[in-house]
Amino acid sequence: xxxxxxxxxxxFLLGTAAASHAAKLSSAAIYGSIAQRQAGCTxxxxxxxxxxxxxxxxxxxGNIVPASSSCNGPVEAGFICQVFANIANGVAYACSVDIxxxxxxxxxxxTLRDANEVPVRSIDLR
Numbered sequence: 001x002x003x004x005x006x007x008x009x010x011x012f013l014l015g016t017a018a019a020s021h022a023a024k025l026s027s028a029a030i031y032g033s034i035a036q037r038q039a040g041c042t043x044x045x046x047x048x049x050x051x052x053x054x055x056x057x058x059x060x061x062g063n064i065v066p067a068s069s070s071c072n073g074p075v076e077a078g079f080i081c082q083v084f085a086n087i088a089n090g091v092a093y094a095c096s097v098d099i100x101x102x103x104x105x106x107x108x109x110x111t112l113r114d115a116n117e118v119p120v121r122s123i124d125l126r
Contacts, residue, residue, distance in 0.1 A: 023103035025125035029060050029092035032112030032120035040111050041083045041095035041125075043071055047105025050074040053097050057085045057110070060092040071097070075106075087112070095125060 039057045055071040056064045071081035087093055095110040108125035 021101055023099040023101070023106075024096065025099065025103055025106065025108050026096040027094045027108075027110045027123045027125045029058075029094040030110065030112065030121050030123050031090075031092040033114070034089045035114040036087060036089050036112045036120055037115045038113045038117065039065065039085050039087045039093045039095070040113065041071075041097070041108065042080055042111070043075055043082070043097055043106060043108045044080040045075040045077055045106060048077050050076050051102075051106060052100035053081065053106070055081070055083045055095065055097040055108075057083060057087075058094045058096065059087075060094075065093065097125060 041055050041057055043053055043055055045051050052074045053071050057067060059065055065085040065087065067083045067085040069082060069084050071083050075081045093112065097108050099106055109122060110125065111119050111122040113119050
């Protein structure tokens with residue numbers, strides 16, 4: 001009985017150790033203005049090695065907004081990746097990035113822009 005408890009505890013710890021090598025950065029939902037037309041989520045890798053990311057833009061209801069670009073793959077060291085989506089006015093948007101590995105060197109930002117690509121509101125992902 002004691003051996004099975006110990007083995008179960010070890011298996012649990014090993015399982016959580018593997019899961020701890022992933023990170024997530026997310027923004028709060030923001031609303032820019034009635035002029036907002038595009039959301040852009042920018043992910044930068046300031047680290048020394050490539051990092052795989054999976055980024056999505058969400059509407060205020062939690063639905064993934066179809067994007068015209070994607071960051072579903074590695075971001076090379078010293079490079080950025082961007083996800084852009086056309087958005088509606090009157091709705092708040094957020095960005096979320098799943099990172100395979102540490103987020104130590106990853107910085108990300110969500111910016112809402114108007115039809116002339118002028119930023120109307122921006123927020124960092126944490």
